[in-house]
Amino acid sequence: MTYLPHTDSDRAEMLEAAGVERVEDLFRDVPEACRFPELRLPEPLSEMELLAELRAMSEENQDADHFPCFLGAGAYHHYVPRVVDAIISRSEFYTAYTPYQPEVSQGTLQSIFEYQSMICALTGMEVANASHYDGATATAEAVIMALNVARGKRGRVLLSPTLHPEYRAVVRTYAQGTGIQIAGDDARPDLTVPPALPPLDKETACVVVQYPDFLGQVQDLGQLAEQVHAVGALLVVAADPVSLGLLQAPGHLGADIVVGEGQAFGNGLSFGGPYLGIFACRERDVRKMAGRLVGETVDVEGRRGYVLTLATREQHIRRDKATSNICTNEALCALAAAVHLAALGRSGVRKLAELCYHKSHFAASQVAQLPDYHVYDARPFVQEFVVRCPAPVADINAYLLDEWGIIGGYDLARDYPHLPNHMLLCVTEVIRREEIDVLVRGLEDAAKEVAR
């Protein structure tokens, strides 16, 4: 039987030692009426058949390797150096568990400690963990943390309308049992001026903004931080880590908690997961943080080593009084991100952000020359920008894919009804100039063919 090592004689000896005649006898505690159901599942496949079937299934998709893809909106197509897969494919890493026994888990522990250090450097924060599932759940946990920092005395959370729509949805899911008030995101974002905040008050626990925001635009965090801190609230910033190669670190501008989607470093698109929630905060708040943390210490011989630490915040110790129920540490995704960050290094992370910046600006300038399109480029952006199209985005995208072999941008009308025909385009380093040219010609044709 597949993956089972037992021979018939092994089974016989083991049954005898266990004191039963047949393996079925081990299940006498299971109510007889529903014992041993017949499962209706497909017949088993050999490895060869399985891979053939899965390859055929995967080839029913049109993927970003074969079609230039101008989608971003929270999941980014970047080149992942081969060294990343070489490292995360080492089964010493991927077949290990959470490092509960530090003496035999220093590989995982030190790699997380190094990841924590790199994320602190990138975000300008003091403490980071590797525990969160994705950018959306990290944002929701940051909101809960902000409520806990306020010791339950503040019950209002303000979300920017240009925070990722799915992040806002996840915050609402997580908060539905807590009775807190979530506001601020029903405003219609204007593409030409920074979003205004609803009035802040002493009830406000935190303000959550995205940097650059969901529409790709960069706002002045320093000024915002002053306003937020003036009422004693926390500023939570959901940041794009690639853009931080270029942009001021949120931690240097007054952010109290920095979260974000870490997928862009080292983790492929993979249809939306598994991804990596970046989570970083100030040292003063670390005991309210959710998730596993790795700290440095020494062994009995004084040698440097690493352990999981400050566990008294966590569910396995504190049970119903824990900061969160989380027990994942997203170690393998964090390892991929750390290897990619270290491969790029100080200069590479800057160059990567600059490539995205210049390519997206070139694309924006070319699209802006098309008479039927309007590019919103008055406010600064790094790799994503908004274009008003002469027809619904879904129609333009269908035309681009069918006629030009391009996966077009994100349809903002899905989330912002006042922005029909508005497309969010993303251009990263993987897009070549020729592909930008094809996009521009495709859009030009679409104006004639689709918008007729």
Place this chain on the structure above:
Amino acid sequence: MRTEFGVRCSGAEPVIYELGKPGRVATTLPALDVPEAAPLPAQLLRDGVDLPEVSELDLVRHYVRLSQLNWAIDIGFYPLGSCTMKYNPKVNEAAARLPGFAQTHPYQPEHTVQGNLLLMFELQEMLKEIGGFAGVTLQPCAGAQGELSGVLMMRAYQLDRGENQRTRIIVPDAAHGTNPATTTMSGLQVVEAPSDERGNVDLEALRAICDDTVCGMMLTNPNTLGLFDEHLPAIVDLVHGCGGLMYGDGANMNAIMGIVRPGDLGFDVMHFNLHKTFSTPHGGGGPGAGPVGVCEKLVDFLPGPLVAMCHHSEDACGCGCEDEECAEESVSFHLVMPEKSIGRVKAFYGNFGVLVRAYAYIRTLGAAGLRAASEMAVLNANYLKARMQGILPISHDRTHMHEFVAMGIIDGAPDIKALDISKRLIDYGFHPSSNYFPLIVHEALMIEPTETESKETLDAFAEAMAAIRQEALTDPELLRTAPHSAPLRRLDEVRAAREPVLRWKG
């Protein structure tokens, strides 16, 4: 069998920052092929990011050396109770890396990702069949997030019926810490139910708790003692009888695939741990995946989106799809949000890469293979327990399921703790079992061998335990100072917590 640990390296790998030198880099980027744009306003720009600067070979050697400091399933036996450290098949890794899966963007039009949606639809169907449920969501990223989804659905269901006073969740004292933590996160209160002498939920105590303030009960079955609750039908009747719902913590599903379906037992909602039962790698703690199955009355509350199949040959296609591409196919797959959904629990659609691996596992084993896996997981546990007789006491004298709890208590060696036995196991070439859990067993050593381990491995483990017991009587210091052969000796956890150093500071 015995694996010499730490021969290859003696610990003390520098932090990657310490390996660097300004100017080194470990990857290449393409030259800019477009004109430079005007720079961002200066006040938005940062100085450099303080990252390591290493060559590619230095980078590879660093991480390979780090990897050699880890224990892993692929190195040897890893009997962590409650974690199901079974073999992670290599073909599943290849499957998840197929470019057609790995390189798809979550916001592509549905008709360009029909392969992904088909796989997700089929996995939903297979998990429904294995668990005995009417609906499954693949959204949750982990078991704990599956729990949160499940308890929020129970809460939403009770509120939907106007039962606003149902704010209490019953959690047995043997439960994983995530159960009470999830309850609190959902805005509900925990009521603890004690266990009886045979390791079952104490029925009399449960009866006293059940009233019209109960939203539901979270029960791990088999429980964390590795026991199938002998009163399960009575427990389900009590909870349902007072208007509550039954939540199944699927952490121990590896004992019961093809043995019994939780839905048939009366569980209304349960999460699956794909990284335990369905062989996807633990990855050092993540990523996992925690799909949730529900009975008919909770289907509308599932977190979405779910994948729906529609037949276009039928007159009315239920999906509301107006996509021309889709109309040309006889069958197509769509993302849909259930009517009363508790909402999204993550961005996009679940940990797709993990789902591909679990799908590959189920397709490889089929129905008979899944049942054989659970049978052998249970036989392995009972065999190892039998081999442990006379070495360490076992918490309960009953037939166990996929795991059992021994106690780190040795007559004649009063100073020896479960922790000492665990650490000494490392010197014998085994990863320790889970220790000090469940909390209701004194000096607990929770042992889960899984079905993919051979009789020889179990025999060697039992022999190591017997040798350690002997050492405890003759040379207890050897245990108290263990491990001796790992890359590091015992670490100072108190210091780590009192003077936290959480990042490299140079």
